[in-house]
Amino acid sequence: MAADPARRASLKPHPKLAHRVIEGRAFIMDPRDNTLHSLNETGTLVWRALAQGQGPEAAARSIAERFEVTPEEAVEDAAAFLRDLRSLGLVVDA
Numbered sequence: 001m002a003a004d005p006a007r008r009a010s011l012k013p014h015p016k017l018a019h020r021v022i023e024g025r026a027f028i029m030d031p032r033d034n035t036l037h038s039l040n041e042t043g044t045l046v047w048r049a050l051a052q053g054q055g056p057e058a059a060a061r062s063i064a065e066r067f068e069v070t071p072e073e074a075v076e077d078a079a080a081f082l083r084d085l086r087s088l089g090l091v092v093d094a
Helices: 041-051 056-066 071-087
Strands: 011-013 018-022 025-030 035-038 091-093
Touching: 011 041, 011 071, 018 041, 025 041, 041 056, 041 071, 056 071, 071 091
Parallel strands: none
Antiparallel strands: 011 091, 018 025, 025 035
16 A cells, blocks of 8 residues: 555645645635635644644644644645645745
8 A cells, every 4th residue: 555645655735725824824815716714733743834824743742742643644634635735736845
């Protein structure tokens, strides 16, 4: 079975998106379809890592440090969220 690309891929926010973190929550505006996405605290940790040029591993470390989850759970949570972001077209390969 092949490794999950969301766990190893170097991803970044799509360059056409506008994004800001306000009071601990990331808001992402997609002008391609005028959609505003708001992320919860976990999603914001992942988004910040990507926006800072860090990979999925850094996002998973942030999740594990912030919440009481094992590193394995954090990796799975980050990978699942990255798959969602990719399916929405909000991230691209770096």
